[in-house]
Amino acid sequence: MPTPVLAFDMLEESPNIDMPKYNLQPYLFPEGELQETKQATQPEQPSKAKQIPKPPVSAEKTMSSKQPQETQENVLHVVPLPTLGNAKTEDPTHLHELDEKIKVLKNKIKGMGGTPQTKFGYAKKGTRAKKVANHKIAKEKSGFFLGGGYGFGTINESYNSQQAKSVALGIPEQQEIFSVLPKLSGAANMANVELGYQQYFNPYFGARIYGDLLFIPGFANYTTLNDNTTSRGFGGFFYGLGSLNMDLLFDAPLEKQKKHFIGAYAGFGVGLMVLKDRCYNAFRQVLQEGYNSPNTLWKTLIQVDYTINLGVAFTYNRHLRFEVGTKIPLTYLRLGFETPATYINKNNSQQLISEDTGFKRSSLLVMNVLYAF
Numbered sequence: 001m002p003t004p005v006l007a008f009d010m011l012e013e014s015p016n017i018d019m020p021k022y023n024l025q026p027y028l029f030p031e032g033e034l035q036e037t038k039q040a041t042q043p044e045q046p047s048k049a050k051q052i053p054k055p056p057v058s059a060e061k062t063m064s065s066k067q068p069q070e071t072q073e074n075v076l077h078v079v080p081l082p083t084l085g086n087a088k089t090e091d092p093t094h095l096h097e098l099d100e101k102i103k104v105l106k107n108k109i110k111g112m113g114g115t116p117q118t119k120f121g122y123a124k125k126g127t128r129a130k131k132v133a134n135h136k137i138a139k140e141k142s143g144f145f146l147g148g149g150y151g152f153g154t155i156n157e158s159y160n161s162q163q164a165k166s167v168a169l170g171i172p173e174q175q176e177i178f179s180v181l182p183k184l185s186g187a188a189n190m191a192n193v194e195l196g197y198q199q200y201f202n203p204y205f206g207a208r209i210y211g212d213l214l215f216i217p218g219f220a221n222y223t224t225l226n227d228n229t230t231s232r233g234f235g236g237f238f239y240g241l242g243s244l245n246m247d248l249l250f251d252a253p254l255e256k257q258k259k260h261f262i263g264a265y266a267g268f269g270v271g272l273m274v275l276k277d278r279c280y281n282a283f284r285q286v287l288q289e290g291y292n293s294p295n296t297l298w299k300t301l302i303q304v305d306y307t308i309n310l311g312v313a314f315t316y317n318r319h320l321r322f323e324v325g326t327k328i329p330l331t332y333l334r335l336g337f338e339t340p341a342t343y344i345n346k347n348n349s350q351q352l353i354s355e356d357t358g359f360k361r362s363s364l365l366v367m368n369v370l371y372a373f
Contacts, residue, residue, distance in 0.1 A: 134202050134203050135202075137200075137202075137203040137258050137318065138200040138201060138202050138203055138206070139200075140318050140319075141198070141200045141203070141206065141251075141315070141318050141319075141372060142198060142199045142200050142206070142372070143197070143198070143372050143373045144195075144196070144197050144372070144373050145194070145195075145196055145197070145198055145208075145210070145321070145370045145371060145372040145373065146194070146195050146370070146371060146373075147193075147194050147321075147368050147369050147370030147371055148191065148192050148193040148194060148368060148369070149191075149192045149323075149366060149367045149368035149369055150189075150190070150191065150192060150366070150367050150368075151188075151189075151190035151191070151192045151214045151364050151365065151366045151367075152187070152188065152189055152190065152364065152365045153187075153188050153190070153361055153362045153363065153364035153365065154185055154186070154187055154188065154361065154362040155185065155186055155188050155220070155222075155237060155239055155275070155359075155360075155361055155362075156183070156184070156185045156358075156359070156360045156361070156362075157183075157184050157185075157237075157275075157277070157296070157297050157298065157357070157358060157359050157360075158181070158182065158183040158184065158297070158357075158358045159178065159181050159182055159297055159352060159356060159357055159358070160181065160356050160357075160358055161175070161181075161353060161356035162174065162175055162181075163175050163353060163356070164176070164177060164343075164350040164351060164352055164353060165350065165351045165352075165353055166348070166349075166350060167342065167349040167350060167351055168348075168349065172353060173350070175350060176288055176291070176345075176348065176350060177287065177288060177291050177343045177350055177352075178286050178287065178288065179286055179287065179288055180226060180286045181286075182225060182226060182283075182286045182296070182297070183225070183226055184222040184224065184225055184234060184235060184296060184297070185222065185223070185224045186220050186221050186222040186223050186224065186233070186237060187220065187223065188216055188220050188237075188239050188361075189216065189220065190214045190215055190216050190217075190239070190364075191214070191215060191216075191217055192212060192213065192214050192366055192368060193212065193213045194210055194211070194212040194368060194370060195210060195211055195212075196208055196209055196210020196211060196245075197209060197210070198210075198249065198372060200249070200251075203251065203253065203258050203261075204250065204251055204252065204253075205248075205249065205250060205251075206248075206249040206251070207246070207247065207248055207249060208246070208247050208249060208265075209244075209245070209246050210244075210245055210247075211242065211243065211244050211245070212242070212243055212245060212269075212366075213240070213241070213242045213243075214240065214241045214242075214243075214327075214364065214366070215238075215239070215240035215241070216237075216238055216239050216240070218238070219236035219237060219238050219278070220236065220237055220238075220239070221233025221234075221235070221236055221237075221280075222234045222235040222236070222237060222277070222296065225282070225283065225285070225286065226286070230282055232280070232282060233280055233282065234280055234282045234283045234296070235277055235278060235279050235280050235283050235296040236277060236278045236280065237275060237276065237277040237278070237296075238274075238275070238276045238277075239273070239274070239275050239361075240273065240274045241271045241272075241273045241274075241305055241327075241364075242271055242272055242273075243269040243270060243271030243272075243305070243307060243327075244269065244270055244271070245267055245268070245269035245307075245309055246267050246268060246269075247265045247266060247267030247309055248265065248266055248267060249263060249264075249265050249313075250263050250264050250265070251263035251313075251315060258318075259317055259318055260314075260315065260316055260317065261313075261314070261315040261318075262312075262313070262314050262315075263312070263313045263314075263315065264310075264311065264312050264313065265309065265310070265311050265312075265313060265323070265325065266308075266309065266310050267308075267309040268306075268307070268308060268309065269306075269307040269308075269309055269327065270304065270305075270306055270307070271304070271305040271306075271307060272302065272303075272304060272305070273301075273302070273303060273304075273305045273332075273361075274300070274301070274302050275298055275300070275301040275302075275359065276298065276299070276300055276301075277295055277296045277297065277298050277299075277341075278294060278295055278296070279293055279294060279295055279296045279341075283296055287343075288345075290345035290346060290347075291343040291344065291345045291350075292343065292344060292345070293341045293342060293343045293344070294341075295341035295342075296341060297340065297341050297352060297357050298338065298339070298340060298341060298357065298359070299339040299340065299341055299342070300337070300338060300339045301338045301339075301359055302335055302337040302338060303332050303333055303334050303335055303337075303338070303359075304332065304333035304335065305329060305332055305361075306329070306330040306331050306332070306333070307327045307328060307329060307330065308327070308328040308330060309325060309326075309327055309328075310325055310326055310328065311323050311324055311325020311326065311366070312324055312325070318372075319371055319372050319373075320369070320370075320371055321369070321370040321371070321372065322368075322369055322370075323366070323367070323368045323369075323370065324365075324366075324367050325365075325366050325368075326363045326364060326365055326366065327363065327364040327366060328363045329360075329361055329362075329363065332359070334354075338354050338357075340352035340353065340354050340357050
């Protein structure tokens, strides 16, 4: 029986063999030349033999034995799993199978009464952040607001009939009051107060609902009578207009941060107006001798005023708003609460007829400063 020989002893005896260093476990081979391993066939199992004790190993061999062993995958050149997975997904057959599965799922969704979603839109980068920022700006510009300012307009009144109502008889008769039918006009310098709520849907568009009150703090003068003028006035009048309004707001930012805006507004208002007047001595130039009254044409006039609101605005720091606009009259609605002037002399007493007593106002210029909370 041939004498067993240790494999590493053989390697020591043949140092010229060109092969990598391996941490070989002691296998027993028959004495003689090593047999080459056939690649096509499975290597034969080594015969069982008694393990011969290892001889002392030098320091160099000890260090080499601590080197990591090569794994079986490296020896057999195993292809990594991710590579195999990519190859599978790129396989046309596999892609075809996925298409068939998608078609089956679509048919199931349609069978359940749904609509399969196969196309999806993706928002551009930063779109969501921009929407959030715009919503924050719109919220900051919304809220209750309070303010006021100045209003200016012209008030006109006239009498347009040769009849007046007899106070004693209660019927119309030939008027004896005026030698010439009067036409009066005067400038109204008014204060304005506004209170309301505005809501912006985005930084550029919004709406508001508010109430405003325009009134003369005192009495103004009718400075013109039938084209004749006097600074002292022919009569005095008080005018007030309270309205409920709804406007649309349009704003354009002046800088990238959208803190300051220039814009416009347009809307509609329904108001209730009050007019009272009084007579001055200069008005006597159109009166018949002997007739006198504390009023010119109206003791009290109350009627509904329909208005169109138009204007431009500048918003500072999203809260403080400066507006210049106009209130254009559309029409008026008499409520039956008016009381025309009554003229008295020694022999008779006549009252002006409401239907023949005219009133008209010009478009009102309004300038306001508002603050949104």
